[in-house]
Each structure stands twice: as structure tokens, then as C-alpha cells.
Amino acid sequence: MTFQFNFTIEDHLKDELTCLRDEDLTLGSSKEAAVSESHKGNRGDRKCSPKQFDLPQNHFREHMSVENAVPSQDRDSPLNAADSSNNPEPHKEQPCVRVAKEHAMPQDLKKLLENKVVETLSGFQHVNVSTLNVFPGQNIVSKCFSSHSDLITGVYEGGLKIWECTFDLLAYFAKAKLNFARKKVLDLGCGSGLLGIMAFKRGAKEIHFQDYNSLVIDEVTVPNVVANSTLEEEENDRNEPIMKRGRKSKLAQELFKCRFFSGEWSEFCGLVLSSEKPFVKYDLILTSETIYNPDYYSSLHQTFLKLLDKNGRVLLASKAHYFGVGGGVHLFQKFVEERNVFETRTLEIIDEGLKRILIELTFKHYS
Numbered sequence: 479m480t481f482q483f484n485f486t487i488e489d490h491l492k493d494e495l496t497c498l499r500d501e502d503l504t505l506g507s508s509k510e511a512a513v514s515e516s517h518k519g520n521r522g523d524r525k526c527s528p529k530q531f532d533l534p535q536n537h538f539r540e541h542m543s544v545e546n547a548v549p550s551q552d553r554d555s556p557l558n559a560a561d562s563s564n565n566p567e568p569h570k571e572q573p574c575v576r577v578a579k580e581h582a583m584p585q586d587l588k589k590l591l592e593n594k595v596v597e598t599l600s601g602f603q604h605v606n607v608s609t610l611n612v613f614p615g616q617n618i619v620s621k622c623f624s625s626h627s628d629l630i631t632g633v634y635e636g637g638l639k640i641w642e643c644t645f646d647l648l649a650y651f652a653k654a655k656l657n658f659a660r661k662k663v664l665d666l667g668c669g670s671g672l673l674g675i676m677a678f679k680r681g682a683k684e685i686h687f688q689d690y691n692s693l694v695i696d697e698v699t700v701p702n703v704v705a706n707s708t709l710e711e712e713e714n715d716r717n718e719p720i721m722k723r724g725r726k727s728k729l730a731q732e733l734f735k736c737r738f739f740s741g742e743w744s745e746f747c748g749l750v751l752s753s754e755k756p757f758v759k760y761d762l763i764l765t766s767e768t769i770y771n772p773d774y775y776s777s778l779h780q781t782f783l784k785l786l787d788k789n790g791r792v793l794l795a796s797k798a799h800y801f802g803v804g805g806g807v808h809l810f811q812k813f814v815e816e817r818n819v820f821e822t823r824t825l826e827i828i829d830e831g832l833k834r835i836l837i838e839l840t841f842k843h844y845s
């Protein structure tokens with residue numbers, strides 16, 4: 479399966495969409511969920527963030543500022559101020575930032591899957607997006623679909639479909655016999671959430687899912703997680719004595735291990751860091767096809783920096799190059815090297831069709 483970017487959205491449409499609220503994306507279909515206290519009232523809002531600053535070169539000082547990270551509503555002051563003091567050169571203006579929110583797991587899991595077509599794909603249960611009845615009338619996702627665009631920068635970042643590198647990373651997990659037990663895992667830019675679901679199935683201690691769009695979390699990620707736990711239960715039930723049927727599968731009982739977030743990465747960081755005290759960092763950050771846009775590198779790098787445990791690993795899968803947007807592995811590795819915080823290691827190169835690369839990021843440790 480090969481996916482490519484197709485930027486056929488006309489400029490005037492992009493302009494129209496630049497500051498649309500999330501509700502405009504979903505047209506009232508979203509199942510609103512619990513929001514952290516500090517974010518109430520901001521749901522679906524997009525905030526105009528005046529500047530985005532580069533990272534400081536000194537990685538240890540950054541760690542200090544990360545430890546003292548603040549809730550996202552204050553984020554514009556301390557953390558960014560610390561960054562800006564070392565980096566007077568701001569990046570180019572960043573238009574609007576989608577505010578983060580946490581999505582609660584619905585109580586009625588069966589109802590969640592009602593009216594959804596769930597298919598089996600590479601051993602996973604997956605909601606068939608083309609059958610979702612959430613795009614009535616003229617909204618951004620239907621426009622995106624009808625114009626055959628994979629994403630619209632800053633509005634819809636492509637999470638409704640499963641991108642090729644997800645399967646590369648899944649194959650790597652199997653090949654490398656990756657051990658998820660006792661690990662706290664983040665599926666960053668999760669879309670369908672298959673990476674996180676694999677971690678969940680393989681016994682991770684806690685799994686967080688993040689996507690830019692709340693529609694994706696509500697309509698695809700959460701249903702997929704539920705389908706992969708509860709439908710497995712039905713399979714099990716068929717082989718069990720009648721008395722035991724209806725008992726929840728082990729996985730379904732463990733859904734509490736999963737948390738779901740939407741929003742732009744820097745916003746997500748603020749929200750998640752303030753949601754646990756003290757915040758326990760991730761042992762593993764899994765991320766597929768998230769480095770296509772160089773404009774996002776700074777906030778992606780900051781996310782790794784703030785949220786990854788000092789002994790943790792980022793496993794990142796990407797096309798070598800994204801035509802049209804300009805991002806790719808080489809550019810991202812250069813960006814990372816210049817910040818001098820992480821070291822990168824190539825895990826695998828897949829040289830069939832569009833070249834894809836798996837890389838690992840770990841903190842540089844200085845003695």
C-alpha cells in the first residue's frame with residue numbers, strides 16, 4: 479500500500495479553513511469528553527501563538543526547564559522564555575495552534591462500535607473510515623476526501639488513514655521482539671493508533687494516544703482500541719462454556735491503561751505534563767509519518783525532549799523524503815544533530831517503492 483501526498487486544495491480554501499474550530503471539522507458529531515480542568519472552556523479552540531522559538535543548545539539546562547514545565551495556558555511565558563533567552567532568532571510565524579484536550583473512554587463500549595464497520599487489517603480490528611457517517615454537508619474532512627488530499631496543514635493532519643510506515647514499524651516490533659512489558663508508551667500522531675494498540679496488546683503498563691484532530695481520536699483511535707480489546711473478547715467467548723460468556727476479556731478490563739489526547743504537540747505537552755503530578759515520562763515514544771513538515775520539527779523535538787524518559791527511546795518511521803512539503807529523514811536528522819540533545823541511529827532502510835527509514839532517538843549522555 480503506498481500513500482503519497484496530494485496537495486490539490488486550492489489556496490482560497492486553505493485560507494477559509496485556517497482558523498476553523500474543531501467543531502467545524504466534526505459538525506457536531508464528536509462525543510465530547512472529559513477535559514482537564516485547566517483546559518475547560520478551550521475545547522476545540524485554536525490559539526494564535528505569536529512565535530515559536532528554537533531550542534537552546536544546552537541540553538542539561540533544557541532538562542531543568544522541562545522538569546519545571548508548566549501547564550499549557552502558561553506555556554507562552556516560562557518555558558518559551560527560557561528558550562528565547564538563548565535563541566533570540568524566532569522561527570517564522572506559526573499561524574494557529576490547536577488547543578489540546580483529553581478524551582474520556584466512553585462508558586458504553588458496545589454503543590461506541592454501533593454503526594461502525596470494523597474490518598480486520600494485518601491482524602488488527604480497524605474502523606473503515608469511508609463508512610463513517612460523520613461528514614455531512616460541507617466540512618473540512620469531506621472536502622479533503624473529495625479533493626483526494628491526504629492532509630491540510632494546520633487543519634487536518636492526515637490521521638484518518640493508516641500510513642505505510644505504520645506497517646514498517648509494526649514489522650520492526652516483531653522482528654526486534656520489542657518488549658513492551660512495564661513500559662509507559664506514547665503513540666504520537668497516532669491516527670488509527672495501531673502502534674499503541676500493539677503496545678497495549680503486548681502488555682505495556684500505560685499507553686497514551688495523541689492526534690492533532692479530535693475527530694480522529696473520537697471516530698477512529700478510540701473505536702479501534704475498543705474494537706481490538708472487545709472483539710477479541712467475542713472471539714474468546716465462542717470457545718468458552720456458556721456460563722463464562724459475556725465475561726470481559728483481560729484486554730477490555732485493562733482499557734483504563736489507555737488515555738487519549740488531541741491537539742498540537744506543544745499544547746499536548748502542556749496538558750499531559752500538568753495532568754499527572756509528578757509526571758512519569760515515557761519509556762517509548764512511537765511515531766510514524768510525522769516528520770513530513772519541517773515547520774513542525776521544533777515542536778516535535780521539544781515534545782521528545784519534554785516527555786521522553788532519560789533512558790527512553792523514540793522509534794520513528796518515515797518516508798525518506800516527502801515531495802511537496804519538503805520534510806524527510808535527512809532534514810530531520812540534521813535538525814536533531816544541530817540541537818545536540820539526541821543521538822539518532824538508523825534501524826532499518828526499506829528500499830522498495832518509496833524509500834522508508836526507521837530511526838531511533840535516545841538522549842545523548844555526557845559523562
Ligand SMILES: C[S@@+](CC[C@H](N)C(=O)[O-])C[C@H]1O[C@@H](n2cnc3c(N)ncnc32)[C@H](O)[C@@H]1O
Binds near residue numbers: 743765
Ligand atoms: C501523516 S499522519 C500519520 C498517522 C499515523 N501515525 C500513521 O502512520 O498512520 C501524521 C499524524 O501526525 C499528527 N501531527 C502532525 N503534525 C502535528 C502537530 N504539529 N501537532 C500534533 N500532531 C501532529 C497528526 O495527528 C497525524 O495523525
